[in-house]
Amino acid sequence: MKNPLPLLARRLGTRPWLMRLAKVIIWSDQRLHRWFRGRVSLVGIAGLPSLRLTTLGRKSGLPRSTNLLYFPFRDGFVLVGSNWGRPRDPGWTYNLRAHPEATVAVRGREIAVTAAPVKGEDYDEMWRRLLEFWPGYEMERLAAGRELPIFLLTRR
Template sequence: MRNPLTTVARTLGTRPWLMRHADLIVRLDHRLHTLSGGRFGLVALAGLPSVRLTTTGRRSGLARTANLLCLPRGEELVLIGSNWGRRHDPAWTHNLRARPAATVRRGRRVLPARAREVDGAEYNRLWAELQEFWPGYEMERKAAERRLPIFVLTVPGGCLPQ
C-alpha cells in the first residue's frame, strides 16, 4: 500500500510558504532522526527516499552531516543542492566538490559513496527526472535564481533499502 503522506508532502513541497519554514523543518527532521536512532526522519515518514549524507568539511576537515531527499537509481543516488530555494549552494555541495568521498546512511546501514557533479546533457536529463520526482524543485530554482547543482553518488552494493 502506498503511503498517503507522500502525495501530501509532494503537494506541500510546491508551496512557497514551506521554504520560509526550512530551518524549523530541518531542526525537526534532525531531532526525529536522532531520537529514532537513525531509523527515520520527516522525509522517510512521508514515504519519500532520504539519505543521511556525511561529507568532510572542505575547510575544517570535520565530518558534516545533512539529511537529504534523494532519488535512488540502482547503485546511484541523485542529490540536488536546492538549499530550500536559498541563493547559495548548500555547504555539502562545496564539500563534495573538494572531497568527493562521502558516506551515506539509510536506516541503520552506512556505506561509502563517491560523488560527481553532473552537467550538460546528463544534467538536463536528471533535472527532468528530479522535477517529476519532487515538483517543488522548480519553485526552489526560481526562488534561488541559480542553477541547482546535481550530484550522483555511486554507492557500491546499491542504494540501501530504507
C-alpha cells in the same frame, strides 16, 4: 492501500510557504535522527527516500552531516543542492566538490559513496527526472535564481 503521504508531500513541496518553514523542518529532522539513531526522518515519515550525508568539511577536514531527500537512481543516490530556494549552494555541495568520497546512511545503514556532479546533457535529462520525482525543485530553482547543482553518488 497505497500510502497517500508521498503524494501529499509532493503537493506541499510546491508551496512557497514551505520554504519559510525550513529551519523548523531541519531542526525537527535532526532531533528525529538523533532520537531514533538514524532510522526515522521527517522525509521518511512522508514516505519519501531520505539519507544522512556525511562529508568532510572542505576547510576544517571534520565530518559534516546533513539529512537530505534523495532520488534513487540505478544503484546510487541523486542529490540536489536546492538549499530551500536560497541564493547560495548548501555547504555540503562545496564539501563534496572538495572531497567527493563520502558516506550516506539510509535507514541507519552506512554506505560508502563517491560523488560526481551531473553536467551538460546528463544534467538536463536528470533535471527532467527530478522534476517528475519532486516538482518543488522548480520552485526552489526560481526562488534561488541559480542552477541547482546535482550530484550522483555511487557506491564504492
